[in-house]
Amino acid sequence: MLQEIKIENFKNSAGTVQDIYLSYQFFGKKPTEAPIILVNHALTGNSLVTGSKGWWKDLIGKNRCIDIERFCVLAFNIPGNGFKGHEDQFFENYKEFRLRDIAEIQAQALEKLDITKLFAIIGGSIGGALAWELAVLKPELAEHVIPIASDYKSTDWLVANCRIQDHILNNSSDPVHDARMHAMTFYRTPQSLAQKFEGKRNKENQAYEVENWLLHHGEKLKNRFTLPSYKLMNHLLTTIDISDGSGNYLEAASRIKGDIHIVTVNSDLFFLAEENWNSYVELSLLKGNISIHEIRSIHGHDAFLIETDQLNRFLKPIFQTKTPKNENDTSRTVWAG
Numbered sequence: 001m002l003q004e005i006k007i008e009n010f011k012n013s014a015g016t017v018q019d020i021y022l023s024y025q026f027f028g029k030k031p032t033e034a035p036i037i038l039v040n041h042a043l044t045g046n047s048l049v050t051g052s053k054g055w056w057k058d059l060i061g062k063n064r065c066i067d068i069e070r071f072c073v074l075a076f077n078i079p080g081n082g083f084k085g086h087e088d089q090f091f092e093n094y095k096e097f098r099l100r101d102i103a104e105i106q107a108q109a110l111e112k113l114d115i116t117k118l119f120a121i122i123g124g125s126i127g128g129a130l131a132w133e134l135a136v137l138k139p140e141l142a143e144h145v146i147p148i149a150s151d152y153k154s155t156d157w158l159v160a161n162c163r164i165q166d167h168i169l170n171n172s173s174d175p176v177h178d179a180r181m182h183a184m185t186f187y188r189t190p191q192s193l194a195q196k197f198e199g200k201r202n203k204e205n206q207a208y209e210v211e212n213w214l215l216h217h218g219e220k221l222k223n224r225f226t227l228p229s230y231k232l233m234n235h236l237l238t239t240i241d242i243s244d245g246s247g248n249y250l251e252a253a254s255r256i257k258g259d260i261h262i263v264t265v266n267s268d269l270f271f272l273a274e275e276n277w278n279s280y281v282e283l284s285l286l287k288g289n290i291s292i293h294e295i296r297s298i299h300g301h302d303a304f305l306i307e308t309d310q311l312n313r314f315l316k317p318i319f320q321t322k323t324p325k326n327e328n329d330t331s332r333t334v335w336a337g
């Protein structure tokens with residue numbers, strides 16, 4: 001059931017004060033009965049993380065890796081993501097919000113829900129970045145912080161792509177459709193497209209199948225996502241900064257008390273694996289309880305939604321805390337300390 005919290009008089013980074021409506025869903029055990037896992041959605045995702053239409057249903061559910069018979073799963077919608085209710089709450093001034101503000105909104109909501117401790121914060125893409133931001137804001141909040149296909153900063157590369165997205169969103173006559181077509185090219189990889197289409201053409205319209213696929217994705221998103229939500233989420237992607245402007249990301253990340261488990265995708269063209277590996281290596285000099293897991297896939301960024309077998313394998317030891325680690329597991333996992 002979708003519920004809502006009102007955060008009164010929230011002051012954003014630009015100093016504007018306004019009421020914020022934050023919608024959320026609980027799944028599985030009650031928050032008073034079991035450890036709580038906060039799940040953060042990606043750009044066009046939402047709080048529906050499990051169940052037949054849940055976007056992470058292969059990972060979260062009964063007898064899944066994140067077992068809702070053992071855990072309480074909480075998922076917030078990023079305000080303005082368009083998932084029912086108050087869609088337009090800050091579209092007028094969305095550029096005044098940084099991802100850090102969304103983390104602050106989540107922190108205030110957790111307080112209102114009387115939640116002082118989380119077993120884990122996990123999220124993919126911008127949801128992983130939000131996990132970083134919240135963990136830095138509240139270093140003692142979570143036992144495990146799991147940012148997947150993500151980063152704790154907006155890199156020049158990310159900003160460049162978001163800028164192009166922004167131009168498409170502002171200048172195209174079919175903005176959501178066209179921006180999605182462009183985005184699909186960096187959510188996947190040349191190898192992934194080559195494997196899927198093998199240069200084939202459509203028998204009816206003679207277009208390359210890859211063109212039809214892009215058009216299909218453009219059409220699909222247009223029917224489920226609004227332009228203001230896309231503009232907001234695309235803007236937030238450019239504001240990831242756990243250092244709060246100082247540029248000292250490592251110092252900020254090292255303040256996190258919980259175990260950090262970075263999950264990267266070797267072929268990610270959006271949040272680059274190299275950035276994640278560099279963060280891991282540098283951060284492991286400052287902080288012992290950090291690990292990195294690399295999803296090996298030809299599918300690129302969206303592998304965090306596709307390669308759920310690998311994800312399950314990496315995450316199992318975290319969520320089955322009573323089961324000892326399998327010493328024979330050969331997947332690429334590195335622990336510091």
Ligand SMILES: N[C@@H](CCO)C(=O)O
Nearest residue numbers: 042043044045125187
């Ligand atoms: N497929 C993802 C990509 C962004 O992480 C989405 O649409 O949210």
